[in-house]
Amino acid sequence: MTFAGKTILMTACGQGIGRASSLAAAAQGARVIATDINQAALDSLAGTEGIETRLLDVTDAAAITALAAELPDLDGLFNCAGFVHHGTILDVSDEDWAFSNEINVTSMVRTCRAFLPGMLRRAETTGTAAILNVASMASSVKGFPNRTAYGATKAAVIGLTKAIAADFVTKGVRCNALCPGTVDTPSLRGRIAAAANPEQAEKDFIARQPMGRLATVDDMTPTVLHLLGDGSRFVTGQAILVDGGVTI
Numbered sequence: 001m002t003f004a005g006k007t008i009l010m011t012a013c014g015q016g017i018g019r020a021s022s023l024a025a026a027a028q029g030a031r032v033i034a035t036d037i038n039q040a041a042l043d044s045l046a047g048t049e050g051i052e053t054r055l056l057d058v059t060d061a062a063a064i065t066a067l068a069a070e071l072p073d074l075d076g077l078f079n080c081a082g083f084v085h086h087g088t089i090l091d092v093s094d095e096d097w098a099f100s101n102e103i104n105v106t107s108m109v110r111t112c113r114a115f116l117p118g119m120l121r122r123a124e125t126t127g128t129a130a131i132l133n134v135a136s137m138a139s140s141v142k143g144f145p146n147r148t149a150y151g152a153t154k155a156a157v158i159g160l161t162k163a164i165a166a167d168f169v170t171k172g173v174r175c176n177a178l179c180p181g182t183v184d185t186p187s188l189r190g191r192i193a194a195a196a197n198p199e200q201a202e203k204d205f206i207a208r209q210p211m212g213r214l215a216t217v218d219d220m221t222p223t224v225l226h227l228l229g230d231g232s233r234f235v236t237g238q239a240i241l242v243d244g245g246v247t248i
């Protein structure tokens with residue numbers, strides 16, 4: 001697999017799946033525009049061959065529009081930014097609901113809207129361009145306890161993905177969703193540490209994975225690269241599960 005000559009923008013590259021994916025794509029020859037809201041996290045990528053960093057708040061519509069105007073037309077867009085709210089519907093305040101939608105759904109609407117015109121132009125030349133949105137197995141695929149806001153917004157990501165795919169399937173732009181299982185990331189470690197019993201919380205996360213372990217970010221990157229690359233040029237509108245068998 002090679003990404004030579006391709007320009008891919010990724011969000012939430014400071015840690016976790018976003019960081020691992022930016023490194024993997026750059027290693028395959030892509031020009032990666034790695035974005036994050038955390039400058040210190042981005043600084044850790046500075047100097048990596050093939051990676052250019054940009055500070056970006058995905059809730060800032062004006063900043064997204066400005067970045068789209070600055071950059072060349074993209075071959076790929078990886079929307080990885082997200083937020084996990086913990087709680088049932090009785091725990092979801094209006095503020096929690098609005099924030100979850102802003103991060104998990106509206107940010108992707110804005111990035112797709114801003115970068116899609118350039119991707120359409122790019123597809124006229126190359127024949128294909130790809131958008132990949134991070135959804136989750138906790139979505140329209142499967143319900144999980146204490147994931148009301150998260151599951152509902154990630155279900156919306158799948159709906160958004162299918163809508164974009166349907167609208168642009170004849171224009172050379174594909175759009176798919178990645179639905180990870182439970183991935184061992186700094187975000188997950190933060191949720192485990194915040195639990196009343198962190199040791200039990202970690203055991204519970206592992207117990208719901210039939211393979212008997214948490215996923216690693218390296219379990220995700222091969223599928224990320226496949227869906228952003230030319231090897232998946234006949235794949236669009238799909239919610240691809242990489243969940244270790246949870247939804248068998």
